[in-house]
Amino acid sequence: MLEFPLNLEKQDIPPLSMALGYFDGVHRGHQQVILEAKRQAIQLGLSSAVMTFDPHPSVVLGKDKRHVQYISPLTEKIKIIEQLGIDYMFIVHFTAEFANLLPQEFIDQYIIGLNVKHVVAGFDYTYGRMGKGNMETLPFHSREEFTFSVIPELTEGNEKVSSTRIRSLLREGKADLLPNLLGRYYTTTGIVIHGDKRGRTIGFPTANIDVDDEYIIPPLGVYSVRMKVNNTWYQGVCNVGYKPTFNQNAKKISIEVHLFEFDQDIYGEEVVVEWHLYLRKEQKFSGIEELVRQIEQDKQNALHYFKENRQIF
Numbered sequence: 001m002l003e004f005p006l007n008l009e010k011q012d013i014p015p016l017s018m019a020l021g022y023f024d025g026v027h028r029g030h031q032q033v034i035l036e037a038k039r040q041a042i043q044l045g046l047s048s049a050v051m052t053f054d055p056h057p058s059v060v061l062g063k064d065k066r067h068v069q070y071i072s073p074l075t076e077k078i079k080i081i082e083q084l085g086i087d088y089m090f091i092v093h094f095t096a097e098f099a100n101l102l103p104q105e106f107i108d109q110y111i112i113g114l115n116v117k118h119v120v121a122g123f124d125y126t127y128g129r130m131g132k133g134n135m136e137t138l139p140f141h142s143r144e145e146f147t148f149s150v151i152p153e154l155t156e157g158n159e160k161v162s163s164t165r166i167r168s169l170l171r172e173g174k175a176d177l178l179p180n181l182l183g184r185y186y187t188t189t190g191i192v193i194h195g196d197k198r199g200r201t202i203g204f205p206t207a208n209i210d211v212d213d214e215y216i217i218p219p220l221g222v223y224s225v226r227m228k229v230n231n232t233w234y235q236g237v238c239n240v241g242y243k244p245t246f247n248q249n250a251k252k253i254s255i256e257v258h259l260f261e262f263d264q265d266i267y268g269e270e271v272v273v274e275w276h277l278y279l280r281k282e283q284k285f286s287g288i289e290e291l292v293r294q295i296e297q298d299k300q301n302a303l304h305y306f307k308e309n310r311q312i313f
């Protein structure tokens with residue numbers, strides 16, 4: 001997949017069928033939009049493309065002053081879209097100036113100007129200043145330079161499948177409910193770093209994972225997870241928290257995974273944690289023995305979960 005710099009001339013770009021959206025998480029609704037752009041590309045003899053934005057519009061428009069966190073930070077989003085078999089991806093730097101473009105200016109510069117011959121977007125897609133352009137105004141703004149398809153609302157349990165809904169489920173720890181919306185389990189990519197080396201001595205060695213702070217981290221607690229190491233998936237349990245049994249004033253959340261049937265040195269490796277099921281709260285135990293007994297129980301609970309859900313793995 002190629003990424004174009006945006007100072008391109010129209011004649012340098014092949015005619016495109018382009019999906020439009022922010023696409024955080026590339027959930028099942030997004031996948032319909034993107035795959036329809038690909039289908040139309042094949043049917044109309046065009047190249048397929050996705051146009052997305054970075055950072056999230058809320059950073060620039062000031063609705064969300066907090067550090068923004070994503071279901072899929074940009075590099076992850078690019079990877080997922082690439083796997084859908086899209087030829088080109090345009091990542092528009094979302095600035096105040098861009099947000100201020102009139103709907104017609106956006107269409108002229110970013111759609112017609114990029115040689116787009118077919119547009120695909122969802123029923124609620126908006127464009128241009130204050131989101132004034134929408135799928136009803138698109139025929140007018142298109143100047144008959146391109147055709148378009150509108151993807152109807154994909155719902156699950158009578159509610160729209162949306163990035164907002166997925167973000168709030170994730171923040172409530174409901175990782176097990178995500179596959180219905182995301183089309184896969186939630187994953188975070190990170191690097192294995194050194195911890196306090198205590199895990200080994202209590203019989204539960206753990207990989208401490210440094211996860212990019214652009215990811216949404218599920219709430220504190222213990223989870224059934226799978227982790228991908230060197231292209232192989234392993235089952236395990238993960239603790240997200242401050243390890244209160246040992247640390248009085250820890251400031252940084254640690255994410256550590258104990259894998260079953262695994263004994264390799266993986267410091268410095270990139271790994272993917274796949275979040276499956278919230279098991280319990282993190283607790284302060286009176287001693288190591290009590291903690292170890294509980295982790296053994298966590299392991300049994302996770303093994304039971306994976307056994308029951310065997311058909312998926």
Ligand SMILES: Cc1cc2nc3c(=O)[nH]c(=O)nc-3n(C[C@H](O)[C@H](O)[C@H](O)COP(=O)(O)O)c2cc1C
Nearest residue numbers: 195196197198199237239243244245258282283298
């Ligand atoms: C499945 C699992 C559950 C855990 N639960 C707790 C907990 O409830 N409270 C706690 O203080 N630490 C908990 N821990 C963290 C352990 O205290 C930690 O793994 C151990 O101290 C080793 O830390 P280290 O890797 O920094 O050496 C848990 C770890 C795992 C793997």
Ligand SMILES: Nc1ncnc2c1ncn2[C@@H]1O[C@H](COP(=O)(O)OP(=O)(O)OP(=O)(O)O)[C@@H](O)[C@H]1O
Nearest residue numbers: 021022023029121122124125153154161162163164
């Ligand atoms: N459930 C859905 N059904 C059909 N199209 C959708 C659905 N969700 C999003 N889309 C479309 O996918 C594209 C990307 O949407 P967007 O990035 O705004 O996602 P979203 O899930 O609607 O996000 P948010 O929760 O922030 O509103 C848009 O064209 C949008 O209309």
